[in-house]
Structure formats: structure tokens, C-alpha cells
Amino acid sequence: MQMLKVEHLYKGFDGKPVLKNVSFELNKGEVLAVIGPSGSGKSTLLRCLNLLEKVDSGNVTVAGETMCYTDQSGKVVYAPGNTLRSIRLKLGMVFQSFNLFPHFSVLRNITEAPMRVAKMPREQAEKAAMELLEKMGMSDKADAYPYQLSGGQCQRVAIARALAMKPDILLFDEPTSALDPQLTIEVLKVIRLLAAEHMTMMVVTHEMNFARDVADRAIFMHDGEILEEGNAREVLTNPTHEKTKAFLRGFNEI
Amino acid sequence: MINFTDWESTTKLLRYLAEGSVTTLKVFFLTLLFSLPLGLIVALGRMSKHWWLREPIKLYILIMRGTPLLLQLVFIYYGPYYILPKWLNFSYDRFVAAILAFSLNYAAYFAEIYRGGIESISLGQYEAAWVLGFTRVQTFFRIVLPQVIKRILPATSNEVITLVKDTALVHTIGVSELFRVAKNEAARTLAVTPIFVAGLFYLVMNWVVTKVFEMAEKKLDYYR
Ligand SMILES: Nc1ncnc2c1ncn2[C@@H]1O[C@H](COP(=O)(O)OP(=O)(O)O)[C@@H](O)[C@H]1O
Ligand SMILES: [Mg+2]
Numbered sequence: 001m002q003m004l005k006v007e008h009l010y011k012g013f014d015g016k017p018v019l020k021n022v023s024f025e026l027n028k029g030e031v032l033a034v035i036g037p038s039g040s041g042k043s044t045l046l047r048c049l050n051l052l053e054k055v056d057s058g059n060v061t062v063a064g065e066t067m068c069y070t071d072q073s074g075k076v077v078y079a080p081g082n083t084l085r086s087i088r089l090k091l092g093m094v095f096q097s098f099n100l101f102p103h104f105s106v107l108r109n110i111t112e113a114p115m116r117v118a119k120m121p122r123e124q125a126e127k128a129a130m131e132l133l134e135k136m137g138m139s140d141k142a143d144a145y146p147y148q149l150s151g152g153q154c155q156r157v158a159i160a161r162a163l164a165m166k167p168d169i170l171l172f173d174e175p176t177s178a179l180d181p182q183l184t185i186e187v188l189k190v191i192r193l194l195a196a197e198h199m200t201m202m203v204v205t206h207e208m209n210f211a212r213d214v215a216d217r218a219i220f221m222h223d224g225e226i227l228e229e230g231n232a233r234e235v236l237t238n239p240t241h242e243k244t245k246a247f248l249r250g251f252n253e254i
Numbered sequence: 255m256i257n258f259t260d261w262e263s264t265t266k267l268l269r270y271l272a273e274g275s276v277t278t279l280k281v282f283f284l285t286l287l288f289s290l291p292l293g294l295i296v297a298l299g300r301m302s303k304h305w306w307l308r309e310p311i312k313l314y315i316l317i318m319r320g321t322p323l324l325l326q327l328v329f330i331y332y333g334p335y336y337i338l339p340k341w342l343n344f345s346y347d348r349f350v351a352a353i354l355a356f357s358l359n360y361a362a363y364f365a366e367i368y369r370g371g372i373e374s375i376s377l378g379q380y381e382a383a384w385v386l387g388f389t390r391v392q393t394f395f396r397i398v399l400p401q402v403i404k405r406i407l408p409a410t411s412n413e414v415i416t417l418v419k420d421t422a423l424v425h426t427i428g429v430s431e432l433f434r435v436a437k438n439e440a441a442r443t444l445a446v447t448p449i450f451v452a453g454l455f456y457l458v459m460n461w462v463v464t465k466v467f468e469m470a471e472k473k474l475d476y477y478r
Contacts, residue, residue, distance in 0.1 A: 052384065088385065093382075099378040101379065102477050113386035116396065117388060145478075
């Protein structure tokens with residue numbers, strides 16, 4: 001089943017093109033890795049999908065619901081507000097910088113959206129949150145505040161917070177780029193766990209080994225374009241495009 | 255000199271001063287009651303992306319912060335009489351004028367404090383809330399404002415301490431608050447004691463204000 005369909009997406013900032021004719025699909029239970037040099041538009045792509053940015057043109061469909069399409073005159077048309085709201089709830093997002101709410105405890109960071117947005121009763125929300133924390137290996141931190149946690153713990157709480165809204169697709173924007181290697185491992189372990197449970201995910205990452213092992217498919221972005229797309233192992237070990245090869249070579253040299 | 259053994263005149267003096275203090279407290283609390291929420295609205299308008307909202311509010315803040323409060327007080331109380339058609343013979347309660355002038359003035363100062371606080375919250379906080387499905391209003395009141403309040407407490411405390419002392423200004427339009435009463439009593443009795451007692455009152459009031467803010471800061475100390 002198709003969870004995400006993106007066709008001919010264009011996006012520019014102040015006339016400067018940042019996404020050029022981006023098209024791809026994501027099926028249910030699939031993990032898609034997005035790789036590419038800095039500035040190639042990976043974050044912008046995620047931000048267009050979860051409505052933090054508006055596209056200039058193109059069609060986006062999320063779990064069968066049309067988010068936006070381009071009409072004959074080339075004008076992009078977004079779905080009405082309530083459809084966009086329901087689409088937004090189908091997408092979870094994990095940021096590079098965690099963005100936990102510092103004034104809420106770990107537990108409340110996770111329960112706030114289920115209670116205020118999904119109107120879930122407190123007990124149910126807290127029970128679900130504790131289960132998620134258990135899965136993240138963080139049951140003992142429910143009452144801690146974000147400032148008391150390591151970066152890796154913060155990111156795991158952020159993942160739990162996103163999962164608490166039961167999204168159909170989880171988007172990750174370089175979830176481990178702010179972490180040192182030890183903490184990176186903790187977070188990647190959790191993402192592997194989700195992959196094993198067939199959570200549909202789109203992960204922007206510079207962890208090439210992780211992408212190769214965990215992702216089903218991979219996209220290589222360069223200058224706002226998808227230059228290469230395919231089986232993750234294939235793209236990451238045996239790329240066809242010169243730019244992909246150069247990019248991966250740069251990684252292996254480090 | 256006041257003779258403190260003269261029981262009758264002492265109690266009378268204290269009663270006058272107490273009445274003045276009540277007026278002072280009224281000016282203080284009513285100003286806070288109106289200017290704190292108004293300041294938030296002004297701050298939001300000041301940060302609007304619509305120039306027709308933002309620019310007039312910038313001008314308002316400029317005037318409120320750029321001219322003496324004393325002048326604003328006099329202008330707001332006497333101004334309408336001169337500006338409005340004479341046959342209206344407009345006049346209004348001096349106390350109302352005092353609250354109006356103070357609220358408008360302090361709202362401008364609070365607005366700039368709020369703005370500083372709001373602008374210090376990272377965009378990541380808003381985006382994290384939006385992608386979780388919070389509305390803009392929920393995001394502001396549940397995620398942003400609580401963090402803003404913690405950050406602006408010290409600056410707000412300063413402003414409130416200034417307000418305690420500024421209340422004395424309303425005597426210029428004839429409101430019988432503490433300072434005016436003390437000055438009159440000092441002149442009448444040829445003694446400095448009333449002024450001294452009034453000074454003590456302002457000091458105690460500011461001690462209380464300082465304590466209240468210290469407690470609030472401590473209460474919000476559970477996170478960073
Ligand atoms: N809000 C913005 N305004 C202007 N330019 C932007 C903005 N966000 C991103 N860009 C530009 O778009 C390009 C792609 O950025 P980004 O999507 O962050 O790339 P990546 O995540 O692959 O590093 C960069 O050139 C960046 O400078
Ligand atoms: Mg990026």
C-alpha cells in the first residue's frame with residue numbers, strides 16, 4: 001500500500017530553486033533513506049511534506065489523501081485546512097536538534113499532544129507514553145526534565161513523542177547529526193527497532209552503514225534533484241551515478 | 255513638629271496616610287491588571303508581519319517610552335478638555351485618567367519585554383508543536399508563553415519596582431495618593447515625619463514585590 005506519493009515537486013527560496021522535479025513513492029512498512037551533500041535540499045523536502053514549507057508546484061499524496069496538486073494553469077492548490085490537519089497528524093517528525101519542550105517533564109513531552117490534540121484521556125495517554133518510554137529504554141526518566149538528559153536520551157524522547165500520535169509515516173531529519181558516536185548508536189538502535197516493526201519511515205541521514213543495513217530503498221539528492229534512487233544496498237554500495245560515487249567516496253575517506 | 259505623644263493627631267496622620275496608601279495600591283494593581291495583558295497584545299501587534307498593524311504600534315511604543323510619563327499623565331487628563339469641542343465641557347475622573355495613562359505607558363514597556371522574550375524562543379519549539387498538531391493558539395499559550403514568562407521575570411520585576419515608585423506621579427493631576435497626602439501633611443504640620451513614613455511604605459511595598467518575584471523565579475527554577 002502506498003503511503004506517500006510525491007510527483008514533480010518544485011520549491012525555491014527567493015527565486016533560487018532548491019527542489020527540482022522531485023518524484024518518489026514510499027510504501028507501507030518501507031524505510032527510505034535520503035542521502036546527499038549538505039545544501040542539496042533534503043531538509044527542505046521533509047519540511048514540504050510536513051507542511052512547514054509550501055511547495056511551488058507538484059502533487060503530494062499522503063496515505064491516499066491529496067495534500068496538494070498543481071492545476072492546469074500551473075498553480076499549486078492545497079487541500080482545505082481540515083484535510084491538511086488530518087494529513088499533518090499522519091506524519092511524525094524527528095528533528096536534528098530534538099526540540100523537546102524544556103518546561104515539560106519527559107512524560108508530559110510525550111502526553112501533551114495526545115491529550116491536547118487527540119483529546120485522549122490522561123490515564124490512557126500516560127499508559128501509552130510509559131510503554132513508549134519502555135521501548136526506548138527510558139522508563140526511569142519519565143519524571144526527568146530535558147535539561148537533565150543526554151542528547152541521545154533527548155532524541156529517544158523526541159521519537160517517543162512523535163510515535164505517541166500514532167503517525168502513519170515517521171520523518172527523520174538527520175536524527176543523529178548532533179550526537180557523538182556513542183549516543184548515535186543508542187538512537188540508531190531505536191530506529192532499527194522501529195524498522196523491524198515495519199514502521200514506515202523516511203530518514204535523512206549521513207550514517208551510511210545504517211542506511212545500507214536498515215533502509216529498503218535510498219535516494220541520493222544533489223542540488224535539489226534526485227540523481228539516483230533504488231534498493232538501499234545497491235545505491236550505497238554500487239551507485240551508478242558519478243556524483244553518488246564521489247559523495248560516497250568522500251564518506252569513506254573520513 | 256509632630257508630637258507622637260499627641261495620640262489624636264498621630265492616629266489622624268496615620269489614617270490619612272493609610273487612605274493615601276490604599277489609593278497608591280489601587281493605582282499599582284489596576285495598572286498591572288490592565289497593562290500586563292495589554293502589553294502582550296501590543297507585543298503581538300509589534301511583531302505582526304502586516305506593516306499597517308506593526309508601524310502604528312511602533313509609533314505608539316516610541317511615544318510612550320520617548321516622552322515623560324508625567325507629561326502623558328497631564329496630557330491624558332487635561333488634553334480632552336482642550337481637544338474636544340468646548341460645548342461638550344468634557345471632564346472626567348482624575349483617578350480614571352491616572353489609570354488610563356499608566357496602563358498605556360506601562361503596556362508599552364511590558365510589550366518590549368514580552369517581545370524580547372518571545373523572540374528568544376527558537377523556531378524549533380514552534381515547529382515541533384505544529385508537526386504534533388497543536389494549533390497556533392495552543393502553541394503560543396502552552397509551549398511558548400510559559401517559557402517566555404520564565405525568561406522575562408527579571409526584567410518584569412525591574413519594571414514593577416519602577417511602577418511602585420512611579421505611582422507617586424499621579425499626585426500631579428490631583429489624585430490623593432500616598433505621596434500627595436504625605437506632602438500636604440508635612441506642609442500642614444511643618445514636620446518631615448509624613449514624608450519619612452511614606453518613604454517607608456514604598457520601601458516595604460518594593461520589598462514585597464521583590465520577594466514575590468523571587469518566589470516566582472524559584473518556582474520556575476525546575477527547568478532550564
Ligand atoms: N528558509 C530558507 N530560506 C532561504 N533559503 C533556504 C531556506 N531553507 C533552506 N534554504 C536553502 O535551500 C538549500 C537546501 O537547504 P536544505 O534543504 O537545508 O539542505 P540539506 O538539508 O540537504 O542540507 C540550501 O541552499 C539552503 O541555503
Ligand atoms: Mg538539512
